[in-house]
Amino acid sequence: MANAFTHLDAQGQAIMVDISEKKVTTREAVAGARLTTQGQVIGLLEQAAKKKGDVFATARVAGIMAAKRTSDLIPLCHPLALSKVTVEFVIDQKAQTIDVLATCVVEGKTGVEMEALTAASVAALTLYDMCKAVDPEMVIGEIKLLKKTGGKSGIWQRKGAIND
Structure with a gap:
């Protein structure tokens, strides 16, 4: 674990990290979010996926x-x-x-963890928005990075998160 925030300078001011000296590598990140709901909602979603109203396609x-x-x-x-x-x-x-699983890939100087986390979060929020009339008590949780590769740190994977 790193022992300093990368987005703060010596005075504690917010900064954009300087990546100008980093090497371009293939970088990949996988993130997840979990929507917990009633079984009725899952049944309706599966039914809708068979018809024109595919909520999953929208999310x-x-x-x-x-x-x-x-x-x-x-x-x-x-x-x-x-x-x-x-x-x-x-x-x-x-x-x-x-479970929403988002994967992002880039050829670049910086990682794509935030892009994967954002994709998983917004997809889960979209499911919530489209299903809230049936179950307003849904819960979105467990938004987390599952795996990342590329750059000088190589491969990082959350224990037990992905079966390769």
Whole structure:
């Protein structure tokens, strides 16, 4: 674990990290968010996916758009030319959860963790927005980085988060 904040200077002022000396590498990040809801909502979502009203498609597009706009939302993030963004959903009917998994890839000098976290968060928020009439007590939680690769730190993976 690092022992200094990278976005603060010696006087404690917020700064954008200088990446001018970093090497361009392929960088990838996977982040997740969990929506907990009633089984009824999951059933309705699965039904809608079979018809024209695919809530998951809308949430997927929202997550991708959010990843692309991360530097507009998080003040000190560098704008990135993303190579790839995917948003997937894992439904667990028994646990009454929907896990959102967002993956972002870039050829660049800085990581894409914030883009993946933003994509997962906004996709989960979109699911919430589209389902709140059925279950206003849904909970979005466990927004977290699951894995990142690239750069000088190499590979980092949350224990037990992803089965490779």
